[in-house]
Amino acid sequence: MSKDSAPLAGIVVVSVEQAISAPFATRQLADLGATVIKIERPEGDFARHYDSLVKGNSAFFVWANVGKQSVAIDLRNPDDERLLKKLIAGADVFIHNMSPAAAIGRGIDADTLRAEYPKLIVCAISGYGPDGPRSDDKAYDLAIQAEAGAFSVTGDEAMSKVGFSVADISAGMYALTSVLAALVRRDRTGEGASIHVSMLEALAEWLSAPLYAATYGTGQAPRTGRRHHAIAPxxxxxxxxxxxxxxxxxxxxxxxxxxxxxxxxxxxxxxxxxxxxxxxxxxxxxxxxxxxxxxxxxxxxxxxxxxxxxxxxxxxxNDLAGVWQHEQLRVRGHFHEVQTEHGPVELLDPPFDISGWVRPSSSVPGLNEHDPEILAAIMRRAEN
Incomplete structure (x- = not known):
């Protein structure tokens, strides 16, 4: 099966990203066949250094960065800034999870970029959105879990966080679906898009059922731990x-x-x-x-x-060891070997199962590890 059979073959995505929300979205785009250029600070995405548990790699980083090209750029350096803008000029999609003010300050906000490149799809992920009183507040996953009410519905008598990065993932999933929808619309109209995804809005939407029940019903329901709050048994x-x-x-x-x-x-x-x-x-x-x-x-x-x-x-x-050995996941073939700078590791695939397409082999990039020919091809696209 050729690489051209991938659903997003030929689509170029440039992403100024760190941590989880934007990297999670672009990992899915890469898995679907897009060429994803991950722009990192010179010292690297800080998720690279969260831990070294996966044979020397960070568990968070290998999860969210399979299949990408890494380019290290110092946005304070004028030459590097010009390189970034040239890459953006050759892209179909530009994604970032900078604060709204930081993106405007660097001239890579949606309004600025789309004035020059009307066919470009720009997706900005932030904690609270591009306007409003909290728009430039720093936001991490647990902070958004707290703000969106996730703590209030999780746990037993004592409130608890959700045990994984649910705010980051929800924002990443809405970024992914918004970008895919914008690509379909661009095929029909020729127009790009400006997309804003707020982590708060994404997670609040996922909490809509308990939110509506509390608002229109009898108020905040008690936390019920491992028991469903509305269905029995x-x-x-x-x-x-x-x-x-x-x-x-x-x-x-x-x-x-x-x-x-x-x-x-x-x-x-x-x-x-x-x-x-x-x-x-x-x-x-x-x-x-x-x-x-x-x-x-x-x-x-x-x-x-x-x-x-x-x-x-x-x-x-199951505990996590049970999930790793789960017979259904193993029989369905949802694990494959991926190359990293510290050697091969076995990873779980995203759950896309699309007929007529087989995932190609892929890798997790080291810092600034990229194929020069791919960057050169994007530069040629920018010139054209």
Whole structure:
């Protein structure tokens, strides 16, 4: 399968990026076949130095930077600044996660660039957006989790953060989808686009359901830990062998199936205490005791078999080692070897599975590691 079969073959993306939000978006674009030029400060993206756990590489950096070309540029140096602007001139898409004021100060904000290059798609990712009272405030993932209300719905009695970079990822995903939509529109109209993605707005959108429930309902719901706040039974249970599983019931019919398949008591399916979801929520402690008592005498394997036979959603509660060895991910072939400056590592692929296209081999670039021919081709595009 040729490289030209990649969905974004021929698309050039230049990105002034660091940390996670913009690198995560451009990693997906690179995986889809775009040529991504990662612009780094001379000392490198600081995510390179978060840790050295992946055979000498940072876990964060290898995750978010597969398949890119690295170019080290000092934006305080006039020659380097001219190089950046020439690369942008040869690009289809320019992305950055600088503050709005910093982008304007460097002359690489959307208004300035699109006045000169009307077909260019410019995507700016920031903490709070290009205007408003917080527009130039520094923003990192946990700060946005706090601002967007994620802490207030996560954990048990004590609030907790989400255990991964959910604010960065949400912004990166909206940047990705916005860029893809802008590319489709440009094919139709010939016009570029100015895109602004706010981490706060992205994560607040992901929290819309609890936000609406709190606003239009009875106020802030209590944190429910590993139990669903609005559906029952939907939570974790321990088995006789010490394993933990999650059981999820979405309808009254599924509850009746659970009563028969797992509890071996079909009359519970029509018990007035548990007849509807509202009833089950009102009696959730009693309900979970019934389920826990049944599960305490059987193994995880037997419970999984019973629940699967009854078409009830059930999942093992895996640690990260369990995910790394997950048979479904392995059978589906979602791992591949990637080259890094410290040697080959095995990484998990993004979940794109598009017919007629096979991912080419790729690498994680060292600082300023790039193919000179690729940069030369972009320069020629700029001249034309």
């Amino acid at each position: 939907y939570g974790t249970f321990q088995l006789s062998d010490g394993r933990t599983i999650l059981i999820a019931v979405q309808s009254d019919g599924e509850w009746q199936s659970l009563a028969s398949a797992l509890l071996k008591n079909s009359s519970l399916g029509i018990d007035q205490r548990f007849l509807t979801n509202s009833d089950r929520l009102a009696n959730v402690v009693e309900l979970e005791v019934l389920i826990s008592d049944q599960l305490a005498s059987i193994s995880a394997h037997e419970a999984m078999d019973r629940l699967s036979a009854g078409r009830i959603a059930v999942a093992r509660v």
